[in-house]
Amino acid sequence: MATVLYIPKRLPRSVALGNNLITDANNGTFSDVLSGIPNTSPPIEPYPGLCPEFVYEQLAEGGTLTNDTYTITNTMADNEFVNGGYWWPAADRTGTPLSSMMVLHAVYKSNTSFFKTTVPVDHNTDYLFSFWALNLIRESQPNPTPAVFKLRVQDENGGFIGGDITIPEVVPPTATQEIWYQCGVVVNSGNNSQLTLQIITVNPADFAIDNVCLQGITGEPSGCLGPFESISNETQTEIVDLDLVKTSCPYTIKGKDICYTVTASNNSDIDIERLLFSDKLPDSTVYVPYTFFVDGESQTPMMADNTIQYLLNIPAGESVEIKFCVRVESS
Numbered sequence: 001m002a003t004v005l006y007i008p009k010r011l012p013r014s015v016a017l018g019n020n021l022i023t024d025a026n027n028g029t030f031s032d033v034l035s036g037i038p039n040t041s042p043p044i045e046p047y048p049g050l051c052p053e054f055v056y057e058q059l060a061e062g063g064t065l066t067n068d069t070y071t072i073t074n075t076m077a078d079n080e081f082v083n084g085g086y087w088w089p090a091a092d093r094t095g096t097p098l099s100s101m102m103v104l105h106a107v108y109k110s111n112t113s114f115f116k117t118t119v120p121v122d123h124n125t126d127y128l129f130s131f132w133a134l135n136l137i138r139e140s141q142p143n144p145t146p147a148v149f150k151l152r153v154q155d156e157n158g159g160f161i162g163g164d165i166t167i168p169e170v171v172p173p174t175a176t177q178e179i180w181y182q183c184g185v186v187v188n189s190g191n192n193s194q195l196t197l198q199i200i201t202v203n204p205a206d207f208a209i210d211n212v213c214l215q216g217i218t219g220e221p222s223g224c225l226g227p228f229e230s231i232s233n234e235t236q237t238e239i240v241d242l243d244l245v246k247t248s249c250p251y252t253i254k255g256k257d258i259c260y261t262v263t264a265s266n267n268s269d270i271d272i273e274r275l276l277f278s279d280k281l282p283d284s285t286v287y288v289p290y291t292f293f294v295d296g297e298s299q300t301p302m303m304a305d306n307t308i309q310y311l312l313n314i315p316a317g318e319s320v321e322i323k324f325c326v327r328v329e330s331s
């Protein structure tokens, strides 16, 4: 039987990051909007064109957002969503009312772009695109959903470069407190002198984002994209070295089920947390419920577009074994 080997996505272990090249939305910080006025937002869309696929809505004092809208505000606290226990109260990434954030009520709208910006770049250079995200939905709510993002890249002529790039970090609904997570992915500029970047929300979710950033990275040439450790400060990041090996076992085919074993090895000396395992299932197959195991423990993966997804924690130098089965659909 065929053994599928995934070529590991390798990035330098340690790289230096340049300045933020994004200038829209006040360098991706939203910090020039209504500083000092909590729980409200401007009556007029402050950054026209930034979020073309959602309707801008003013957040009035004590008010909430209607479906499929977004707003720019410095705090999300004293309103019906928060007071009703659906959303976390939240301040922007700086934790002060002196800067704002983008808040999206997107729980009824998935696979939609919500942040679009065009940035000048150097040719054939690796860039780290990153942003901070907070899942507004409390885990105690019915069907809390993780926020999952992709990055869409267009060249200077408007042509799309490859497919949407899944951002490895998934932002889960949280149980005891609101949490901002930094998310991002590395892209190479190729022969382009500018790139148009869009963040896509994949799952239905309500979330806030802040501090959107595109930074050149220097270090060993990688020319690729892949998982990396969240940045701990503005200038340095650690990037992990990860191997993925996937096999299908010829002895576990029962009827029309095919079972896979995936081993993810963390070859670095950094513990990996919340790494998104993502595997698109073969055509004409579906995931067999209750067959997903991580290191022998039954777990429930996420499914989107027939892609199986699960968040992994892999200590430094260790491996995690994932098993699951798919069923060939009868034609």
Ligand SMILES: [Ca+2]
Residues within 6 Å of the ligand: 029, 030, 031, 092, 093, 094, 099, 100, 101, 210, 211
């Ligand atoms: Ca901000």
